[in-house]
Amino acid sequence: MSIGAFSLSLAVKDIEVSKKFYETLGFKSFAGVLDDSWIIMQNDDVTIGLFEGMFDKNMLTFNPGWNNKAENLESFKDIRVIQEELREKEIKFESMVEENTEGPGSFVIIDPDGNPILVDQHR
Numbered sequence: 001m002s003i004g005a006f007s008l009s010l011a012v013k014d015i016e017v018s019k020k021f022y023e024t025l026g027f028k029s030f031a032g033v034l035d036d037s038w039i040i041m042q043n044d045d046v047t048i049g050l051f052e053g054m055f056d057k058n059m060l061t062f063n064p065g066w067n068n069k070a071e072n073l074e075s076f077k078d079i080r081v082i083q084e085e086l087r088e089k090e091i092k093f094e095s096m097v098e099e100n101t102e103g104p105g106s107f108v109i110i111d112p113d114g115n116p117i118l119v120d121q122h123r
Helices: 015-024 079-088
Strands: 005-012 028-033 038-043 046-052 059-063 093-095 105-110 116-121
Touching: 005 015, 015 028, 015 038, 015 046, 079 093, 079 105, 079 116
Parallel strands: 005 046, 059 116
Antiparallel strands: 005 059, 028 038, 038 046, 093 105, 105 116
16 A cells, blocks of 8 residues: 655754754755745655644654655545545544545554654645
């Protein structure tokens, strides 16, 4: 089952300080709005998101419809289909995407160790 392009969403205390730190490690910004306290950065095939004040914890993030460069895929499994497949496997949800809708949506599940996993479809 493919649930989309992977990235790590980091809950940061100071977006400017964190951005500079990751730039020192070779990451480059390619999406986001620094003035809105979020930015997406990449280093080769590694993608991280820096989010100030948006999340309580770091979380694994998957984006259906995107490849690892945040480019649209021609075909992909809709988030509502993924959600239903996981429900059938008795995965418990922290939040769910509204059924009977189309386009963007997201859901959150929690792994056995308490780590949040965000599945976030942007289109």
